[in-house]
Amino acid sequence: MRSRNPVFSRRGFSRDNGYAGFNTAPQAGGPAVATQGNPYAQPAGNPYAQNPYAQQDLQYGAPPQAPATAGRMTIDDVVVRTASTLGVLVLTAALSWALLPIDDASIGRSYGIGIGAALIGMVLAFVQSFKRKASPALILTYAAFEGVFLGVVSNIVDNRIADGAAMQAVIGTMAVFAGVLVAYKAGWIRVNRRFYGFVMAAALGFILLMTVNLLFAVFGGGDGLGFRSGALGVVFGVIGVILGACFLALDFKQVEDGVAYGAPREEAWLAAFGLTLTLVWIYLEFLRLISILNSND
Numbered sequence: 267m268r269s270r271n272p273v274f275s276r277r278g279f280s281r282d283n284g285y286a287g288f289n290t291a292p293q294a295g296g297p298a299v300a301t302q303g304n305p306y307a308q309p310a311g312n313p314y315a316q317n318p319y320a321q322q323d324l325q326y327g328a329p330p331q332a333p334a335t336a337g338r339m340t341i342d343d344v345v346v347r348t349a350s351t352l353g354v355l356v357l358t359a360a361l362s363w364a365l366l367p368i369d370d371a372s373i374g375r376s377y378g379i380g381i382g383a384a385l386i387g388m389v390l391a392f393v394q395s396f397k398r399k400a401s402p403a404l405i406l407t408y409a410a411f412e413g414v415f416l417g418v419v420s421n422i423v424d425n426r427i428a429d430g431a432a433m434q435a436v437i438g439t440m441a442v443f444a445g446v447l448v449a450y451k452a453g454w455i456r457v458n459r460r461f462y463g464f465v466m467a468a469a470l471g472f473i474l475l476m477t478v479n480l481l482f483a484v485f486g487g488g489d490g491l492g493f494r495s496g497a498l499g500v501v502f503g504v505i506g507v508i509l510g511a512c513f514l515a516l517d518f519k520q521v522e523d524g525v526a527y528g529a530p531r532e533e534a535w536l537a538a539f540g541l542t543l544t545l546v547w548i549y550l551e552f553l554r555l556i557s558i559l560n561s562n563d
Contacts, residue, residue: 339524343534344541347402351409351538352545358413363421373422380418387411391543400535408539412546423553428560435552442507442548446514457519465512472509475502495558503555510548517541 362383366376390408394401420432428434449455479493489495493502521537523529 337531338528339531339534339537341521341525343531344521344525344537347534347538348541351405351542354406355409355413355416355542355546358410359417359420362414362417366418366421368418368422368425376418377422380415383411383414383418387415391539394539400532400539402535405535405539405542409542412542416546416549419550420553423557427557431553431556431560434556435549438507438552439545439549442511443514443545446511447518450515450518455515457515461512462516465509465516469509469513472502472505494554495561499558500555503551503558506551507548507555510544510551513544513547514541517544 362380366379367373368376387408390404390411394404394408397404420435424430424432446455450457455461475493479491482491483489489499492498517537517540520540524533524537
């Protein structure tokens with residue numbers, strides 16, 4: 267399984283990448299592991315097999331020592347790198363909000379800069395998605411350009427369509443993140459192969475519909491097929507937020523698998539990249555929803 271994000275296919279901690287996937291099965295006497303195709307998995311029945319002193323400890327009845335974790339990804343690594351990525355994004359968003367005017371004389375130029383930044387960010391995201399290893403510089407550069415786009419779009423919506431829309435979208439995104447995290451940790455969301463397949467199928471259908479709608483809007487004018495305006499737009503906006511929440515659950519599973527199976531520390535940048543993509547998706551869907559609900563059309 268490669269893609270866990272509704273927009274970009276990225277390398278995850280799946281079996282085909284040498285890390286844990288959703289197809290691991292519990293082994294007798296130990297945690298869920300998959301030793302075949304996973305260089306970091308522990309043999310069944312002995313989760314401390316990589317520790318050279320583990321067998322000796324078990325032989326003499328002493329508690330086994332924890333395996334060495336140097337160079338392995340931890341939750342703290344993911345938190346720090348995600349905070350760094352989002353920090354760059356928020357900083358450039360704030361700068362573009364403050365420095366790119368949206369008055370009648372300048373809005374066209376500012377919007378053009380925002381769209382250009384979005385295209386560059388998309389290209390950088392695709393490049394990172396197809397790289398075998400995480401590139402911190404590439405990920406942070408993506409976040410910088412994505413922030414410019416978000417700052418311009420948020421400023422336009424907030425000042426010309428719905429006052430306070432940006433803050434509402436931020437609060438909504440944070441609420442979805444916190445809600446999914448609590449539900450995932452409590453076991454209310456079970457991320458398995460069936461869940462993954464359903465979410466990916468739904469996301470593919472959603473993206474295809476939005477692409478068709480965009481093509482009709484570009485070549486036919488107006489709102490295309492109406493999937494992004496009116497009552498139908500609200501419905502699809504809610505669906506977009508729900509899909510983003512589902513992909514957050516997949517991201518959490520990816521992080522959990524990477525930590526559990528000892529993925530290299532640099533993989534934390536991939537986790538940060540994936541979480542940033544998903545949070546941007548959710549934020550934009552909230553911003554679009556607020557715009558539709560406050561539209562005078």
